[in-house]
Amino acid sequence: MEQVMIILCVLFTLAFFASAVLKRFGIPGLIGEILVGIFVANLVIGDWSLLEFLHIERPIPGVSDGNENWDMIEMIAELGVVFLLFIVGMETKVKDLTSVGRTAVLVAVLGVIIPFVAGYALIMAWDGNIYHAMFMGAAMVATSVGITAQVIKDMGVMNKTESRIIIGAAVIDDIIGLIVLAVVAGIAATGSVDYVDLTEMTVIAVMFVVLMILFCAKAVPEIASRVIRSCENRKTKDPGWRSNIDIFAVAIIVCLLLSALASQMRLAMIVGAFLAGMIFADYAHDAGLTKKMGSLTAFFLPFFFVYVGLHVDLSAFTTSLLLLATIVIILAFVTKYVGCGLGVILGSKKTTSPKIVGIGMIPRGEVGIIVATIGIGIIVSGEPAMTNDLFAVVVLMSVVTTLAAPFLLSSVFRKKYGDRTKDGLQDE
Amino acid sequence: MEQVMIILCVLFTLAFFASAVLKRFGIPGLIGEILVGIFVANLVIGDWSLLEFLHIERPIPGVSDGNENWDMIEMIAELGVVFLLFIVGMETKVKDLTSVGRTAVLVAVLGVIIPFVAGYALIMAWDGNIYHAMFMGAAMVATSVGITAQVIKDMGVMNKTESRIIIGAAVIDDIIGLIVLAVVAGIAATGSVDYVDLTEMTVIAVMFVVLMILFCAKAVPEIASRVIRSCENRKTKDPGWRSNIDIFAVAIIVCLLLSALASQMRLAMIVGAFLAGMIFADYAHDAGLTKKMGSLTAFFLPFFFVYVGLHVDLSAFTTSLLLLATIVIILAFVTKYVGCGLGVILGSKKTTSPKIVGIGMIPRGEVGIIVATIGIGIIVSGEPAMTNDLFAVVVLMSVVTTLAAPFLLSSVFRKKYGDRTKDGLQDE
Numbered sequence: 133m134e135q136v137m138i139i140l141c142v143l144f145t146l147a148f149f150a151s152a153v154l155k156r157f158g159i160p161g162l163i164g165e166i167l168v169g170i171f172v173a174n175l176v177i178g179d180w181s182l183l184e185f186l187h188i189e190r191p192i193p194g195v196s197d198g199n200e201n202w203d204m205i206e207m208i209a210e211l212g213v214v215f216l217l218f219i220v221g222m223e224t225k226v227k228d229l230t231s232v233g234r235t236a237v238l239v240a241v242l243g244v245i246i247p248f249v250a251g252y253a254l255i256m257a258w259d260g261n262i263y264h265a266m267f268m269g270a271a272m273v274a275t276s277v278g279i280t281a282q283v284i285k286d287m288g289v290m291n292k293t294e295s296r297i298i299i300g301a302a303v304i305d306d307i308i309g310l311i312v313l314a315v316v317a318g319i320a321a322t323g324s325v326d327y328v329d330l331t332e333m334t335v336i337a338v339m340f341v342v343l344m345i346l347f348c349a350k351a352v353p354e355i356a357s358r359v360i361r362s363c364e365n366r367k368t369k370d371p372g373w374r375s376n377i378d379i380f381a382v383a384i385i386v387c388l389l390l391s392a393l394a395s396q397m398r399l400a401m402i403v404g405a406f407l408a409g410m411i412f413a414d415y416a417h418d419a420g421l422t423k424k425m426g427s428l429t430a431f432f433l434p435f436f437f438v439y440v441g442l443h444v445d446l447s448a449f450t451t452s453l454l455l456l457a458t459i460v461i462i463l464a465f466v467t468k469y470v471g472c473g474l475g476v477i478l479g480s481k482k483t484t485s486p487k488i489v490g491i492g493m494i495p496r497g498e499v500g501i502i503v504a505t506i507g508i509g510i511i512v513s514g515e516p517a518m519t520n521d522l523f524a525v526v527v528l529m530s531v532v533t534t535l536a537a538p539f540l541l542s543s544v545f546r547k548k549y550g551d552r553t554k555d556g557l558q559d560e
Numbered sequence: 561m562e563q564v565m566i567i568l569c570v571l572f573t574l575a576f577f578a579s580a581v582l583k584r585f586g587i588p589g590l591i592g593e594i595l596v597g598i599f600v601a602n603l604v605i606g607d608w609s610l611l612e613f614l615h616i617e618r619p620i621p622g623v624s625d626g627n628e629n630w631d632m633i634e635m636i637a638e639l640g641v642v643f644l645l646f647i648v649g650m651e652t653k654v655k656d657l658t659s660v661g662r663t664a665v666l667v668a669v670l671g672v673i674i675p676f677v678a679g680y681a682l683i684m685a686w687d688g689n690i691y692h693a694m695f696m697g698a699a700m701v702a703t704s705v706g707i708t709a710q711v712i713k714d715m716g717v718m719n720k721t722e723s724r725i726i727i728g729a730a731v732i733d734d735i736i737g738l739i740v741l742a743v744v745a746g747i748a749a750t751g752s753v754d755y756v757d758l759t760e761m762t763v764i765a766v767m768f769v770v771l772m773i774l775f776c777a778k779a780v781p782e783i784a785s786r787v788i789r790s791c792e793n794r795k796t797k798d799p800g801w802r803s804n805i806d807i808f809a810v811a812i813i814v815c816l817l818l819s820a821l822a823s824q825m826r827l828a829m830i831v832g833a834f835l836a837g838m839i840f841a842d843y844a845h846d847a848g849l850t851k852k853m854g855s856l857t858a859f860f861l862p863f864f865f866v867y868v869g870l871h872v873d874l875s876a877f878t879t880s881l882l883l884l885a886t887i888v889i890i891l892a893f894v895t896k897y898v899g900c901g902l903g904v905i906l907g908s909k910k911t912t913s914p915k916i917v918g919i920g921m922i923p924r925g926e927v928g929i930i931v932a933t934i935g936i937g938i939i940v941s942g943e944p945a946m947t948n949d950l951f952a953v954v955v956l957m958s959v960v961t962t963l964a965a966p967f968l969l970s971s972v973f974r975k976k977y978g979d980r981t982k983d984g985l986q987d988e
Contacts, residue, residue: 134823136635141816148809200628204635207564380858381576388569395562427855430808 136204139186140435143172143205147434160538162282162437166531169441176447190442193508193523194516209439210401212432213278217402218387219425220281220299221409222416223290226349229300232293235484236300239475243301243493244308246471247272250463255522258456263517266316267507271526272464274309276497276534277302278402278436283538284492287545293484294545297476298492299406305493306400307337313503314398320510320517337397344390344407352411379419383412384428400499443501444531448524457525464529465536468494488544495537500530564632567614568863571600571633575862588966590710590865594959597869604875618870621936621951622944637867638829640860641706645830646815647853648709648727649837650844651718654777657728657838660721663912664728667903671729671921672736674899675700678891683950686884691945694744695935699954700892702737704925704962705730706830706864711966712920715973721912722973725904726920727834733921734828735765741931742826748938748945765825772818772835780839807847811840812856828927871929872959876952885953892957893964896922916972923965928958 150164173190175182183190189199198206229236252269256262277299284295311334318325387408394404409416416422449457473490504526507518518526578592601618603610611618617627626634657664680697683689705727712723739762746753815836822832837844844850877885901918932954935946946954 133634133638133829134820137638137816137820137823137829141813141820144809144816145813148813152806200631203628204632206561207632210561210565378580380855381572384859385569385573385576388565388572392562392565392569395565401561401565423851424855424858427808427852428859430852431812431856 135187136201139188139201139205140208142186143168143438144431144434146172147438151434160283160286160542162279163535163538165434165437166441166535169438170444170446170531171441172438173442173444174446188442190445191505193505193518193520205435205439205442208432209436212429212434212436214387214391214401214405215425215429216278216281216285216433216436217405218383218409219422219429220277220285220290221406222412222422222425223285224296224299224406224410225413226345226410228291228296229345232297232300232480235297235476235479237304238479239297239301239472239489239493240304240308242475242478243275243305243468243472244273244312246474247464247467248312250467251460254459254463263320263507263510263512264519264522266319267504267518268460268522268526270309270312270316271500271503271507272460272467272496272529273305273312274496274499274503275302275305275468275493276495276499276530278497279495279534279537280492280541282433283541283545287542289545289549292545292549293480294488294492297480297484297489301472301475301489301493303341303403303406306403307334307341309499309503310334310337310398313506317506317510320507320512333398337399340394340397340399341403341407345410348407348410348413353414357415379415380421380424383408383421383425386411440498440531440534443498443527445524445527448521449528453521453525457528460525460529461532464496464533465494468533485544485548488541488548491537491540491544494540495534496530497534498530500526563615564629567616567629567633568636570614571596571866572859572862574600575866579862588711588714588970590707591963591966593862593865594869594963597866598872598874598959599869600866601870601872602874616870618873619933621933621946621948633863633867633870636860637864640857640862640864642815642819642829642833643853643857644706644709644713644861644864645833646811646837647850647857648705648713648718649834650840650850650853651713652724652727652834652838653841654773654838656719656724657773660725660728660908663725663904663907665732666907667725667729667900667917667921668732668736670903670906671703671733671896671900672701672740674902675892675895676740678895679888682887682891691748691935691938691940692947692950694747695932695946696888696950696954698737698740698744699928699931699935700888700895700924700957701733701740702924702927702931703730703733703896703921704923704927704958706925707923707962707965708920708969710861711969711973715970717973717977720973720977721908722916722920725908725912725917729900729903729917729921731769731831731834734831735762735769737927737931738762738765738826741934745934745938748935748940761826765827768822768825768827769831769835773838776835776838776841781842785843807843808849808852811836811849811853814839868926868959868962871926871955873952873955876949877956881949881953885956888953888957889960892924892961893922896961913972913976916969916976919965919968919972922968923962924958925962926958928954 146168147165150168151161154164155161172182172186186201187199188201188205189196190202191198248269250269251272252265255265255268280298280302284290284298289295311330314330314333315325318330387405390404390408391401392404394407395401412419412421469490472493473486476484476486476489504518504523508516508520508523510517574596575593578596579589582592583589600610600614614629615627616629616633617624618630619626676697679700680693683693683696708726708730712718712726717723739758742758742761743753746758815833818832818836819829820832822835823829840847840849897918900921901914904912904914904917932946932951936944936948936951938945
């Protein structure tokens, strides 16, 4: 427990200073936090390594799990991004999503197909192993909306069409990603796809999302106003700060519950958290929920970005692997950008910027890393379906896309909506 | 990670409802949270146990550690009580403590001696083992101020003389408890006390507390106003919610840092957190820190009270052990109450209530359990210095004192200061 306290203190402090310094230069703070993770993970002076000093052991896929300190960081990191997406959900009304529905589907679908095909083709050309190729394709599909969400929140552009398309597409992307991963893992593990299981899983995932959205649109206005009313009645009777947080506690419960549920359906927890947030969209501001969740997130979230950076092991890279990584990274940028941008051009009116959406969908975050980890866990004729070398490439690709995207994104947003976006223009 | 999410969701939800129900009947909500812990830990239906169902394994001292889910709960629980004491610190000014200094010392000293002697004598009469007797004495010494702090905050009586005496005495109590434990553990482990080590440890602990208090009184007004000013300047330049939390982030860093430091000096982390809070006492309200820390604590703290309850294993009790436990519990109540009450009578003016202080010092919380765990870890001539039976007794004593105290405390506070204490009378 002492050790955990020291780790939390060191990581939070470094993240705070890195983020503060970068913000001074107009660079999104989370980049500093990811860099702190990379720094902590790779600082070795002679025999001394900072990671060992802090008693953090990373998992080595196929070899060992992370130690309990790694698990602690992971938990806090995951809670951080869950709370972040809950806040994003609270600022998203159902009609914001449905109004961009068609575009979001197009963006998601094209943003899955093009990166998958590119990743698959590249690795087939590289080592000719079909399993490696499939998993690389799947790893390039995943979009991690946490980073984009953070930038959108920081810049106060949540109400712009592009932001809504990105959020909607990210939810759909997660469902398609789930299907792609199931197909790929099925082929690698058993040589075939279990279509019954696949259909069941897809139907459940789609139904979960659709039912939740319907629930938000139809049932919530009724239920939530009753809950809030009864909470407020109780509040006036019973003084003290702990009794004032009832609605907040309900929000936390719903957030944890839907995140756990989403995870049970093999969806990302953040999809559940986002839908949970949408339940409170009409009431969050009046109930003071946004501020309270913001305080909670301020503690947890830096650990998420540090955690993303912690995955990078620079010592794994040989020259030829670095070459492959460079190609993969370029493809990861270009294919998502083109795929999602094309979706906007085909699906939305001319005033919507395909650039913003394309860039917003680029970061892979931890999702790509999870896909690659699953690949290493599957053994095909005596060998894992993903090599440790390719795993290192996927990690670097995930982190570099995650690092670069906020930088690019804030610049394109600023170009379209002016420098002080928050108090600036209305959405067209 | 899925599993952790489910555990967090179940525990938080149960704690929320239990606390809400009890509050309706005017009973402090944290009692409900502790009861939830006991309920979750002991619900067995045939072969099915709720604890196993949730994949939580408690540590069995001397046999096995808790599993990683237990560690997660422990971490969140510890952070909860750390943040709580930070908030209590934020509402304590240095002069509040120094004005009750003499009384607090008397309360702490008498509140240590009388319970220790009683616990020691009882076990000497029970099984005649001097090590068992010493550790039982030490376990009865420890006061856990978390519970009392929660009640004081709930009732809004932080500014009353009794509250200040309790908080001050709890800090001193922790230092004396540290010394007692070091002496007892030294005698059990090596047959003698290392006076050099003991003196060093005591001096460091006392110096840490005294220097921190001096620091708060002399240096902080200067430093803090500069830090806050520079943060506020930055805020106006850079919009967005994450850049608005700078002071909050600094507070979190200081809180984690001093908690870790206190822990390095073998003091309780909450003593460090309390001192950290005092640094911000003059600025907390203006900087919005109290509210933000409150939101953070609202998530973490319920897990602390549930965690206290989770330690209780009702299946360990035979009839004779239950008899011993009953005697120990009665002694735990009476000796702290008499010892600390006596301290108030000897040290403070007549208007100060010895009842309130005596009751406020009763809860042993997790501190008694930690002492007993250390006892089990020390082997004296082939046997642990504490038996598993006596460990179960200590756990029950800790939890029962913790359960009963808020109930009694809120009633004596109400009797003295009226029903709606928060908006009611001024301190005399």
